[in-house]
Amino acid sequence: MEPAIRVRDLRKTFRVAERDAGLGASVRSLVRRRYREVAAVAGVSFDVAPGEVVGFLGPNGAGKTTTLKMLSGLLHPTGGEVSVLGHVPARREKAYLGRITLVMGNRNQLQWDIPALDSFELNRAVYRIPEPEFRRARDELVELLEIGDLVRKPVRTLSLGERMKAEVAAALLHRPQVLFLDEPTIGLDIGAQKRLRGFVAEYTRRHGASVLLTSHYMADVQALCQRVVVIDKGQVLFDGGLRQLTARFSPHQTITVQLAEPGTDLSAFGAVVEAGEGRVSIQVPKAETSAVAGRLLAAHAVTDLTIEDPPIEDVIEQAFSAGRTA
Amino acid sequence: MSGLASVYRVVAGTAVQTQLQYRTTNYLFMLGMIAEPVVYLVVWQTVADAQGGSVQGITAGDFAAYYIVWTLVRNMNIVFTPYGWEGRIRQGELSGMLVRPVHPLHHDLAYFAGWKVVVVLLWLPIAAVLTLVFRPTFDVSPVEVLVFLVAIWGAYLIRSMLLWVLGMVTFWTTRVSALYELYFTAELLLSGRLLPLVLLPAWAATAADWLPFRYTFGYPIEVLAGDLTTAELWGGLAAQGAWVLAGTAMVAVVWRFGVRRYSAVGN
Ligand SMILES: Nc1ncnc2c1ncn2[C@@H]1O[C@H](COP(=O)(O)OP(=O)(O)O)[C@@H](O)[C@H]1O
Ligand SMILES: [Mg+2]
Numbered sequence: 001m002e003p004a005i006r007v008r009d010l011r012k013t014f015r016v017a018e019r020d021a022g023l024g025a026s027v028r029s030l031v032r033r034r035y036r037e038v039a040a041v042a043g044v045s046f047d048v049a050p051g052e053v054v055g056f057l058g059p060n061g062a063g064k065t066t067t068l069k070m071l072s073g074l075l076h077p078t079g080g081e082v083s084v085l086g087h088v089p090a091r092r093e094k095a096y097l098g099r100i101t102l103v104m105g106n107r108n109q110l111q112w113d114i115p116a117l118d119s120f121e122l123n124r125a126v127y128r129i130p131e132p133e134f135r136r137a138r139d140e141l142v143e144l145l146e147i148g149d150l151v152r153k154p155v156r157t158l159s160l161g162e163r164m165k166a167e168v169a170a171a172l173l174h175r176p177q178v179l180f181l182d183e184p185t186i187g188l189d190i191g192a193q194k195r196l197r198g199f200v201a202e203y204t205r206r207h208g209a210s211v212l213l214t215s216h217y218m219a220d221v222q223a224l225c226q227r228v229v230v231i232d233k234g235q236v237l238f239d240g241g242l243r244q245l246t247a248r249f250s251p252h253q254t255i256t257v258q259l260a261e262p263g264t265d266l267s268a269f270g271a272v273v274e275a276g277e278g279r280v281s282i283q284v285p286k287a288e289t290s291a292v293a294g295r296l297l298a299a300h301a302v303t304d305l306t307i308e309d310p311p312i313e314d315v316i317e318q319a320f321s322a323g324r325t326a
Numbered sequence: 327m328s329g330l331a332s333v334y335r336v337v338a339g340t341a342v343q344t345q346l347q348y349r350t351t352n353y354l355f356m357l358g359m360i361a362e363p364v365v366y367l368v369v370w371q372t373v374a375d376a377q378g379g380s381v382q383g384i385t386a387g388d389f390a391a392y393y394i395v396w397t398l399v400r401n402m403n404i405v406f407t408p409y410g411w412e413g414r415i416r417q418g419e420l421s422g423m424l425v426r427p428v429h430p431l432h433h434d435l436a437y438f439a440g441w442k443v444v445v446v447l448l449w450l451p452i453a454a455v456l457t458l459v460f461r462p463t464f465d466v467s468p469v470e471v472l473v474f475l476v477a478i479w480g481a482y483l484i485r486s487m488l489l490w491v492l493g494m495v496t497f498w499t500t501r502v503s504a505l506y507e508l509y510f511t512a513e514l515l516l517s518g519r520l521l522p523l524v525l526l527p528a529w530a531a532t533a534a535d536w537l538p539f540r541y542t543f544g545y546p547i548e549v550l551a552g553d554l555t556t557a558e559l560w561g562g563l564a565a566q567g568a569w570v571l572a573g574t575a576m577v578a579v580v581w582r583f584g585v586r587r588y589s590a591v592g593n
Contacts, residue, residue, distance in 0.1 A: 014592060042379050069592065076589040090589065094427040102425045111420050113344040122340060125332040126428045 001307040002086070003047035004178055004210040005071065005316055009078035011234075012041040012066050040066040040203055043080070043235035050177075053204055053211040055225035059320055063234040064214045065104075068180045070214070072102040082179055105186035108155075110165055116151040116158075116166040120173055127174035134173065141169040144199050161192030168196065172203060179204075181213040199222045218312040230319055236318055246309045253289045254308045256281040260301035269296055294318040330432065338440025346443040353448055360452060367393040367460060369413070382525060392522055392549035394456045399546050400519075401445045402478045405486040406434040408493035408506055411589055415496050418593040424585070431577060435486055439557060442482075448451065462544040470481030470549055473559050479548040486575025494577075497584035498547035512537075518544020522552070538569045 019025060019035040041063040046185035048054050058064050069075040070082060073089035073096065082089055085098035110119045124134045142148050145165045146162055158166065168184065181200070186194040197220050204211055215221055221228060221242070228245060230238040238245055254273065257266075269292050270282035284292045289307055296302060309315070345352055370389040374381050380388075386559070414420045423430040492509055494586070495502050514520050517539035523531050534540045545562045548554050 066592070069421070074424055074589065075592055078585075093426065097425060097427040099426070102421075105419075107418070107422055111340060113347055114340055118340055118343065122333075122336050125329070125336045126426050128329045128332075271462050296430070 001049060004050045004052070004085060005046075005048035006081075006083045007047070007067075007071070008081040009047050010041055010044045010067065010070060010082060011039070011078045011304060012063075012070060012075060013077075013078045014038045014040055015101070015152065024215055030033055032109075039234050041070070043143055044231060044234065044236055045080075046229050048210050048212060050210055051208040053201075053213065053219040053224050053226060055228040056212050056214045057221065057230040057233070057316060058237075059226055062231045064231065065182055066234075067231075068182050068212065068214070070100065072100060072180050074102075075099070082230055090323075098174060099176055100180065101171040101174070101179045103168060103182065103184050105173045105183035107165065110155045110163070110167055111182065112156045114155055115153055116147075116155055116170065117169055119122070119155070119166075122172045129174055133175075137173050138169075139150070141172060144202055145169055148234065160236075161188045161279055164188060164192070165196060165199075168199070175207060177207075177209050179211045179213075181211060181215075183216065185213055185215060185217055193217060193220065200224060207276065210219065218316070222312060230316065230322055237322075242312065245319065246312070246315050247286075250282045250310050250315045253284045253286050254281050254283055254310060255283055255289065255293055256306045256308065257296060257300075257302045258304035260303055264300060266296070333428055333432055334436040334439075335531055338443070340356050341437045341440030342443050345559045349444065349448065352444060356401070356445070356448055356452065359400060360456075363393040363396045363400070364456075371460075384522065384524070385463065385536035387461060388551070390456075390460035391464050392463035394453060394460065394462050395547045396519070396543075397453065397456065398446070398449060399450055399478060399481060399543055402442060402546075403485050403542060404441070405438050405482065405489050406493070408489050408496075410504070411493035411496040412500070414493075414498070415588065415593060417459050420588065421593065424588075425552075428549075431490065431581075434490070435483075438486070439482070457571050464551065465553070466550060470554075470559065473563060474546060474549045476563060477549050477566060480563065480570060481542040481546050484538055484566060484569045484573055487536060487570070487577050488542075489587070491573070491576045491580050494580045494584045497580075499586050502529070513539045514544075516540065517542060518547060522548075524552075538573070541566045 005014055007051075014037070015035045019037045023157070037171075044063070044067060046054075056067070058063050062071070066075065071084055071089055072075050073092040076090045085096065085099055087099075089096065103294060110116055111122070111224070120138055124131075142151060145168070145170060147162070147165050150162050151166060151169075153164060155166065164184065179200075185196055188196065200211065200213075201224055203209065213220065213224060225242070227241055228238070229236060230245070238248065240248075255270070256274075257280055259278045259280065264280075266272060266280050266282055268273075270284035272280060273283050274281040282292075293305060293307065297305065353524045367389055370381065370384075370393075371386045374384070374389060379385060384392075409529045414423075420430070422434070492506065495505060516523075516526075516534045516537055518534075523534050523540060526534065534544070541562065545566070549559060549562065
């Protein structure tokens with residue numbers, strides 16, 4: 001199957017004026033400006049299949065937003081190839097813009113002084129959505145997001161979470177086939193984050209849309225994404241399932257046991273990371289997990305034992321530091 | 327309704343809705359704006375009185391007519407400010423507009439056109455008061471009214487285009503305020519805003535004929551409050567048409583290069 005998004009060796013280099021502090025420096029800069037090149041995206045390749053939801057992860061400044069801007073046609077690549085739904089985004093053809101959406105958590109599209117419903121009406125006109133389809137899409141979104149009351153109030157009176165839900169509804173009225181979501185849940189409380197991602201999952205399930213999502217909240221990624229692309233310094237560090245990510249970057253697992261006799265020292269089995277009330281957690285190399293668990297059970301009276309991968313945040317952290325030292 | 331017409335209708339509707347909420351602000355702004363033509367008017371009426379009733383044939387009543395129509399034309403002249411491009415470009419508001427399949431120019435044209443509905447409503451009582459106080463003399467034919475109704479929209483379109491082009495300079499540099507000041511000064515002197523263009527020295531009046539400013543201000547006022555010949559009446563509309571076309575062409579070219587730059591350097 002043709003991928004919905006195809007990115008090959010994508011590059012974006014910004015030229016930024018360099019300026020030292022001080023009056024002398026700013027006078028000199030009038031005469032001769034010095035520039036520095038910033039390789040924000042430095043050779044990124046990946047595909048996203050139709051209907052696939054991919055998490056796009058990386059630390060601040062990794063190049064995620066720059067990549068999404070190139071995919072949505074806002075920035076022209078310095079090099080490489082991009083094709084989304086068979087279009088070259090940089091051409092910004094109307095036919096293309098009508099099939100995608102870009103949601104940035106820190107930007108808003110809704111008009112501030114009027115109810116969201118009226119902004120929806122504007123999108124109906126802008127995207128030329130036929131009236132019956134518009135009503136169907138609007139009602140579905142309003143229901144899924146539970147925003148029936150909110151959309152009648154001026155947007156400026158909504159809380160951040162409420163506004164974000166209305167923003168997302170507006171961004172999806174034209175039933176885009178590709179969604180670029182850049183930190184859509186930033187600043188939202190846990191409950192609002194959860195509802196929003198439940199909604200995104202439901203939308204993609206219903207309409208088979210492809211999603212490229214960046215988020216700082218791993219819960220978003222775990223709930224939505226089968227696959228993640230991890231980038232750092234403009235380059236791909238990893239592309240695959242969340243499970244493989246853990247397998248690849250976390251060499252350890254955590255064994256937690258409930259002991260019949262509290263106070264037993266387990267440091268001979270592995271690094272103790274937590275201990276108390278007869279409950280002890282030790283970290284062991286992944287390859288030895290089952291052997292260590294076996295020895296533990298044989299040596300001590302254990303009433304309960306669990307084996308866990310480390311939290312995904314830690315794994316990502318590992319991935320970045322591995323990328324840095326590599 | 328065709329796609330673009332529908333965009334215009336909805337955007338203009340949101341402008342009416344929004345600006346009605348801000349009617350008090352709008353009114354205060356308009357009252358502030360009235361001070362300017364009232365000052366000009368009082369000065370010219372005083373000069374006219376001192377010179378035995380008229381200045382170069384323009385009577386006190388003619389001046390009153392001129393500056394009362396001025397207040398309506400000034401309102402038609404309100405378009406998206408060039409200073410607003412700072413926010414669009416540096417704060418990235420433009421990004422939100424660029425991912426939508428409609429040119430942002432349509433949004434601005436429709437929004438400020440819709441706003442006019444509110445403004446004209448608020449303007450009517452002010453015009454009534456000015457008329458009672460300053461006693462204008464009008465001698466208007468139906469054709470002139472018709473041409474005026476077209477000309478104020480011509481003025482609106484020309485000024486929209488010119489200020490878009492001016493604002494888009496922000497794509498290349500942030501040091502724009504000196505340029506804007508220069509532009510607004512030229513406009514003040516050569517548009518008919520400060521004084522009727524017939525009072526300018528001949529060379530300046532000729533320059534004004536060949537520049538766009540006159541067609542955004544003085545010309546529509548003169549249609550209603552001056553005594554233009556039939557040739558001048560229609561010639562003005564033709565000039566407006568030409569300036570609309572030229573302005574649209576300039577917007578198209580500058581926009582193209584501007585967006586190319588925006589897409590290269592980001593925001
Ligand atoms: N318009 C720009 N001009 C210059 N440098 C930029 C611009 N946009 C982003 N950058 C730089 O490019 C790098 C990647 O930024 P970005 O894509 O925003 O990262 P992320 O979204 O992953 O946090 C950063 O070093 C950032 O400072
Ligand atoms: Mg970012």
